[in-house]
Amino acid sequence: MNVEVxxxxxxxGRTQAVAGVTMATGPGVFGLLGPNGxxxxxxxxxxxxxxxxxxxxxxxxxxxPGDYGQRKQIRRRLGYLPQNLGYYPRFTVVEFVExxxxxxxxxxxxxxxxxxxxxxxxxxxxxxxxxxRTLSGGMLRRVGIAQAIVNEPELLLLDEPTAGLDxxxxxxxxxxxxxxGQHATVIVSTHLVEDxxxxxxxxxxxxxxxxxxxxxxxxxxxxxxxxxxxxxxPLERGYSAMLAQARS
Amino acid sequence: xxxxxxxxxxxxxxPAAHRPLGGAGRLLRLEVRRNAMxxxxxxxxxxxxxxxxxxxxxxxxLWNVRAMTMQATGVAVFAPTVVGAAAWVxxxxxxxxxxxxxxxxxxxxxIRQLAAWAATTGWAIVAYLGCVxxxxxxxxxxxxxxxxxxxxxxVVAASLPAFAALGFAAGALRPSRFTPPLxxxxxxxxxxxxxxxxxxxxxxxxISPLVAGPWEIGPDAGVAIFHPxxxxxxxxxxxxxxxxxxxxxxxxxxPAGSGGRWLRRGAAAITxxxxxxxxxxxxxxxxxxxxxxxxxTISALHDKADDRPIRYTPVxxxxxxxxCLHPAYAxxxxxxxxxxxxxxxxxxxxxxxxxxxxxxxxxxxxESGNGVGIRAEGxxxxxxxxxxxxxxxxQLPGPTLTSSELVVAVRTNIGRDILADVVGVGxxxxxxxxxxxxxxxxxxxxxxxxQVAAAAARFAALPAAARRAWLVEHLAALRAxxxxxxxxx
Numbered sequence: 001m002n003v004e005v006x007x008x009x010x011x012x013g014r015t016q017a018v019a020g021v022t023m024a025t026g027p028g029v030f031g032l033l034g035p036n037g038x039x040x041x042x043x044x045x046x047x048x049x050x051x052x053x054x055x056x057x058x059x060x061x062x063x064x065p066g067d068y069g070q071r072k073q074i075r076r077r078l079g080y081l082p083q084n085l086g087y088y089p090r091f092t093v094v095e096f097v098e099x100x101x102x103x104x105x106x107x108x109x110x111x112x113x114x115x116x117x118x119x120x121x122x123x124x125x126x127x128x129x130x131x132x133r134t135l136s137g138g139m140l141r142r143v144g145i146a147q148a149i150v151n152e153p154e155l156l157l158l159d160e161p162t163a164g165l166d167x168x169x170x171x172x173x174x175x176x177x178x179x180x181g182q183h184a185t186v187i188v189s190t191h192l193v194e195d196x197x198x199x200x201x202x203x204x205x206x207x208x209x210x211x212x213x214x215x216x217x218x219x220x221x222x223x224x225x226x227x228x229x230x231x232x233x234p235l236e237r238g239y240s241a242m243l244a245q246a247r248s
Numbered sequence: 249x250x251x252x253x254x255x256x257x258x259x260x261x262x263p264a265a266h267r268p269l270g271g272a273g274r275l276l277r278l279e280v281r282r283n284a285m286x287x288x289x290x291x292x293x294x295x296x297x298x299x300x301x302x303x304x305x306x307x308x309x310l311w312n313v314r315a316m317t318m319q320a321t322g323v324a325v326f327a328p329t330v331v332g333a334a335a336w337v338x339x340x341x342x343x344x345x346x347x348x349x350x351x352x353x354x355x356x357x358x359i360r361q362l363a364a365w366a367a368t369t370g371w372a373i374v375a376y377l378g379c380v381x382x383x384x385x386x387x388x389x390x391x392x393x394x395x396x397x398x399x400x401x402x403v404v405a406a407s408l409p410a411f412a413a414l415g416f417a418a419g420a421l422r423p424s425r426f427t428p429p430l431x432x433x434x435x436x437x438x439x440x441x442x443x444x445x446x447x448x449x450x451x452x453x454x455i456s457p458l459v460a461g462p463w464e465i466g467p468d469a470g471v472a473i474f475h476p477x478x479x480x481x482x483x484x485x486x487x488x489x490x491x492x493x494x495x496x497x498x499x500x501x502x503p504a505g506s507g508g509r510w511l512r513r514g515a516a517a518i519t520x521x522x523x524x525x526x527x528x529x530x531x532x533x534x535x536x537x538x539x540x541x542x543x544x545t546i547s548a549l550h551d552k553a554d555d556r557p558i559r560y561t562p563v564x565x566x567x568x569x570x571x572c573l574h575p576a577y578a579x580x581x582x583x584x585x586x587x588x589x590x591x592x593x594x595x596x597x598x599x600x601x602x603x604x605x606x607x608x609x610x611x612x613x614x615e616s617g618n619g620v621g622i623r624a625e626g627x628x629x630x631x632x633x634x635x636x637x638x639x640x641x642x643q644l645p646g647p648t649l650t651s652s653e654l655v656v657a658v659r660t661n662i663g664r665d666i667l668a669d670v671v672g673v674g675x676x677x678x679x680x681x682x683x684x685x686x687x688x689x690x691x692x693x694x695x696x697x698x699q700v701a702a703a704a705a706r707f708a709a710l711p712a713a714a715r716r717a718w719l720v721e722h723l724a725a726l727r728a729x730x731x732x733x734x735x736x737x
Contacts, residue, residue, distance in 0.1 A: 048352040068508045075354035086345030090282050099278055103353035103360065108271040147349070 001026050001059075002155055002185035003047060008056035009209075010042050017042035019209030020056070029181035031196030031217075032189040033239060034206035040189040041083050043206065044157050047187065048080040061154055076105050079153030083160050083189075085144040089133035093124050093143055096132060100147035118150040123172065137164040145173070149180065156186045162195055174199040197235045205242050212246040272359060279367035284340075285333040289375045292329040296379040299325050304383055307648055308469065309390035310576055311397050312477065316460035316467035318383055319400035322376070323457045326404065327411050327439055330372045332432035334415030337364050342423020356507030358515060361420060361500050369412040376408060393576040394558075397472065399482035400460055406489040407457040411435060413496035420500060449538040449614050454481060455488045455530050462538050464618040470643040471542035473576050474609035474625075476554045478543035481536060488529035494522025538620065542612040562606065568596035573607045577640060583651050584640065587658035591667050594688050594716060598723055600670040602629060602636035610643050629669055636666055663689055672727030680731040683707060684719075703733040710737060 001024045010018040018039045034040050045051035046058060049065045061077055063070035087096060094115055101111045119128050122142040127135065132143065141164045148156060162170045177199040180186050190196060196203050197217050205213035205220070213220060217235055224237035229244060231237035300321040307313040338361070341347055350360065384396050418431040442456040446463040454463065459481070461471060471477075501507060501515025536544040539555075562572040565585040569592040573581050588605070595601040613621040624639035641657040642649055649657060667688060671681045683700045685691070687708035707715065718737055725731050 045348065048348070050348050050351045072354050072508070075352060078352060080349070080352045082348040084345055086341075086347070086349055088282065088340065088344060088346070095278055095282065099275070100349070100353065102271045102275045102278070103350060103355045105271060105354040108274050111271070111274065 002061050003030075003187070004057075004059040005043075005047075006057040008043070008046065008058055009054045010039075010046060010051060011054045012042065016209050018046065018053070021206075021209075021211045023204060023211055023214055025185055025187070025202055027181065027183065027185050028201040029177050029186045029188060029199050031200035031203040032187060032206060033191075033193065033196060033203060034189075035243065036191075037208075038206040039209040040206050041159055042209075044080075044159050044187065044189050045082075047155070048078065048082075048157050049075060050080070074155070076151070077154040078104075079148035079151065079156040081144045081148040081158045081161055083163075085140060087132045087140060087143065089131065091132055092129050093119055093132065093135070093146070094128045096143055097146045097150050101150045104151045106151050114150055114152075118146045121149070121176070122146045123169075138166060138169060141165055142169070145176075152184075154184050156180060156184050157189075158186065159189045160191070161188060162190065162192060170195070193231075193236045193239050194233065197233065205239065205246075207243060207246045210246075213242045271355075272363060275355075275360070275363045276366055279363050280370060283333075283364075283367040283371055284336045285330070285368045285371035285375075288329050288333045289371065292326060292372075292375050293379065295325040295329065296322065300379070301383055301386075305386065307467070308577075308579065308642065309387050309392040310469050310473070311387065311392050311394050312472040313467045313469050314383065314387050314392070315397035315400040318380070319403055319460040320458050320467065322379070322404040323407050324436065324439065326372065326376055326408060328432040328436040330368070330408055330411040331415035331418075331435040332428040333372070334365065334368045334412040335419035335428035335431045336415075337368050338416035338419025339423035339425075339427050340364075340419075342420075343425060351505070356511050358501035358506040358511055361416065362497065365412055365416045365497065368416065369409045372408045372412060373405060376405060380404075393574075393578070394473075397477050399477065399479045403457050403460075403482050403485045403489070406486040406493075410489045410493040410496070413493045417496045417500055447618060449536050449544060450534055451536075452530050452534040454536055454544065455485055455533040457485050457489060459485075461543060462612070462614075462620055465542065465612075465620055465645045468542055468645045470610040470622070470645070471612075473558075473574055473643075474560075475541040475543075475557050478539070478541075478545055478550070478554055480546040480549045481533065481544040483549050484529045484532045484536075484546060488526050488533075491522040491524070491526030491529060494518045495526060496522075498522055538612055538614040540611045540613070540625075542610065542622075557609070564604075568592060569602060569605060571605045571638070573638075573640070577607065577642070580640060580642065580654065583654050584638075584658050587655040588663055588666070590690070591659070591663040591688060593712070594719070595667060595670045598670050598719060600634070600672065600723075600727070602634045602666065602669075605636045605638050605666075607643075608637035608639055610639055634669075636662075636669075638662055659689065660691065670723070672729075678729050678731075679703070679733050680726060680736055681729070683733060683736055684726065687715075699733055703736045707736050 004024045006022050008018055008021045021043060032040050042051065046053050047060060049071050058065060060074045063074050065071045065074055091099065097118055098111060098115045101115055106114060119125055122145050124139065124142055127139060132140065145161055148158065162173060165173060174195065177186060177188065188200065200217060203215065203217050203220050204211050220238040220242060221234040222238065224234060224241040227241045229237045229241035231240050300318055303321060304314045304317045307317065341350055380401050414435060415431055419427050439458060442453055443458050443463060445453040449462060460467060498515045498519030501512060502519065506512060506515065532546050532548055536546050539545040560575055563575050563578045563581055564570040564572040565581060571581065571585050571588060573584065608624040610622050611625045615621050622644055624637050629636055641654060667685050671684055677685065679700050683703035684707060686700065686704040722731060
């Protein structure tokens, strides 16, 4: 298992952002669903070694992120796209991706090729030398994805990766997700149930800091059977049914 | 993500670098390319031109004055610029909401920060070296005697990493768009204020990089001409600035999250070493003393070889009484000669007249408070064949004199001294002596006693040969005070 989480909690002020989450997942694409404030971002930040947990146990890629040496090894093998992507406006696309390749301690000799390949991979080859301040929101999101995957991570954490992408880009992105999921553990936090249905082999549903469901998209869809849950697709109805059950 | 064909990832993830500092060079190159200091370089260049270059060029082409002016004003120009730019760079992760992105990367935060600081410092040093090159190049082009003084330049250069570290630390700790201007203004005020606490030559505050010599004298044309420039205080200042840089950078590496245990221990060691260096330097500055040659000497750093005078071949005017100046002041020789010519032509060969006029070094003495006494080295006249020792007005601190101002100053002060030695004026001249001096110096004015003025006019109206013949015949009586106004021709 690349991600093993046991009874993980995190308090942010008086708010219990994550309240005893236990989960485990291996290679493949794991979709993390849930309403606003469910704790998805906090859970992802803990997995990204950005936010230390208040309690509980977490092991990533077989290593303990609480130990500095092991945390460093995890970070070398990690890709992370936060919900709000910060960027340096004067950097070009290539420079920004190269900057993160270097921060991830990629071997310098491989950086140039890896950056060029990644920029092509996210469809920004023709904008490689454009300054980030000149890019649209969707393009910036793709730059964020590029910096996350430039080191070919074994664990990729994406927080709302499709926000700002147009429908065509989202379709291509889902293909990229499936591709990445063949070799790595990809955890995608999203509001968009259709993203999960199209790209994820596993899905988790969070509500009020707790993981209230973990299974396949098919299993989530099945939760809607026999209920009058709202939704435009079977998966959405499963999502609504599961959420209603958790809240009841 | 639309048209581009998907690139297959490699079967295995890219291995991570094994060397902790691997790629740091590339990171630095990237930082250099996109550093905010680049955008402030034109501002620094303009400020340097207005505040340093023009002010320095207003002085005669003397290395000491140019270099010391450059140190005092160069620090004031570059400090706020570098502090502001570094604070902008240091605060960028916070301002741009990059914290989550960069925290989740493997390279230690301290290394990341050091790369950004080094790029800022690098650009500041490049800009500064360009400015120094322009100023020193112009000084060489103007034919200044001797060679450039590098220690004042080194003090400013050493201040740049320290100011960059200060700005960077402030920006990193308080990431806001208001931090850079606030810390730039604060640094400038602190710098200017630091020098105001200096009282005398033993002040610890002399460690301020603004101080290029005894603070009350300022850039002085009289120092480091006859004797070597003393690097004692600059050495202490460079040590202090290096220590300050180490402390500020080390502090950035101390918090948890800056790096691993060994990196943080390294940061702690650098901080401790910096504190030691800075503290020692401040203590040494407090042991400074104003030496006789106008420089601050620190006994623990002093090299006695620097006390020996610099050998030089003077430049001299033609007889009857040659005026010999230090070659650094060669450009003043025609003016000084022209100013003294009326006096020297009259007194040449007379008893008490000098056979040569030599420029003397100034000697300095610390007085109470910040006062400094300055006089010519040695007695004005000495030896059986008397040589008058001359201290030029433009050897002294103060505004630069124009040629006409220099003529007046030399004639009324030095010419009077030489003439007074010849006519034998002691504490007070008698009326006949006053009249002879006024006639030769042409200094009769409304305040002159009417009888003295009339006698002076009568004496001045004589042909030069007749005046000289009278002086040869009656000089002994005139010196003895036995000549009355009525006896003057």
